[in-house]
Amino acid sequence: MTAPWQAKILTLFPEMFPGSLGQSIPGRALNAGIWELETVQIRDFATDKHKSVDDTPFGGGAGMVMRPDVVDAAIGSVEETGCPVVYLSPRGQVFNQELASELAEGPGVTLVCGRYEGIDQRVLDKRQVREISLGDFVLSGGEPAALALLDAVVRLLPGALGANESLNEESFSSGLLEYPHYTRPAQWEGRDVPEILLSGHHEKISAWRLAEAEKVTRERRPDLWKRYESGMNR
The missing domain is CATH 3.40.1280.10 (SPOUT methyltransferase, trefoil knot domain)
Structure with missing residues (x-):
């Protein structure tokens, strides 16, 4: 043990x-x-x-x-x-x-x-x-x-989280801030959940989430974005 x-x-x-x-x-x-x-x-x-x-x-x-x-x-x-x-x-x-x-x-x-x-x-x-x-x-x-x-x-220790795969999508795990999240109801106070998240198309959803993560990182943490961008260009 x-x-x-x-x-x-x-x-x-x-x-x-x-x-x-x-x-x-x-x-x-x-x-x-x-x-x-x-x-x-x-x-x-x-x-x-x-x-x-x-x-x-x-x-x-x-x-x-x-x-x-x-x-x-x-x-x-x-x-x-x-x-x-x-x-x-x-x-x-x-x-x-x-x-x-x-x-x-x-x-x-x-x-x-x-x-x-x-x-x-x-x-x-x-x-x-x-x-x-x-x-x-x-x-x-x-x-x-x-x-x-x-x-x-x-929370990073083996067994601490019920779903360890969620660690891979959190802020900083890939060098980016995390993408925005949405849940029910699909419409709330005149605001709709992005349509792509209701599509069931997993590849398109993944691409959207990556694009959103890049956008929020570029806008809010230019220091992280610079480091991420330099890694992409290697």
Whole structure:
């Protein structure tokens, strides 16, 4: 039997999990044993009587920085899993569908959720921690980013989705945004479903969907369109 995909989350707020990961697709996959979730309270590794996990930054500046000794001990407590260690940070590699697939193909991931101004660089260097960002914005901590990242990865695990073929048509899977969808009623508030979708002609429907996906990508994400177009011309 294949071992479940492992997700370990190092956080100061373990009560935030599983949160949305306990519902819908990731929740069903969790209950089915397709993946496992463990939270580690970083504060448990503080050594002083106040259980301090942060201190003022050298060189001055606003805010506090998470201590390297405390974070290092927390990472060390789960290092035997052999999973990559990821720090969720605005300065990291931007997360995308390709990276989600890469993580899904491995044994799991250990996510380090930072708080305050971040984590002392020395522990990141020592542990060769990979930094990943959800985008060009700042959150109060890494926990919301961890929820989003895991949701994107878990749904790619074998058995997580009832219809795995749907993954092939989703946004980003082919380098394009997804085509528009329609369902009943066929006419709603004076708006009709495109006639081609009612034709039953599967080849024409596929061609229409591809054309629509190319159109929406070209209009909304010229960066993706440029990359897709260059791949077509190779």
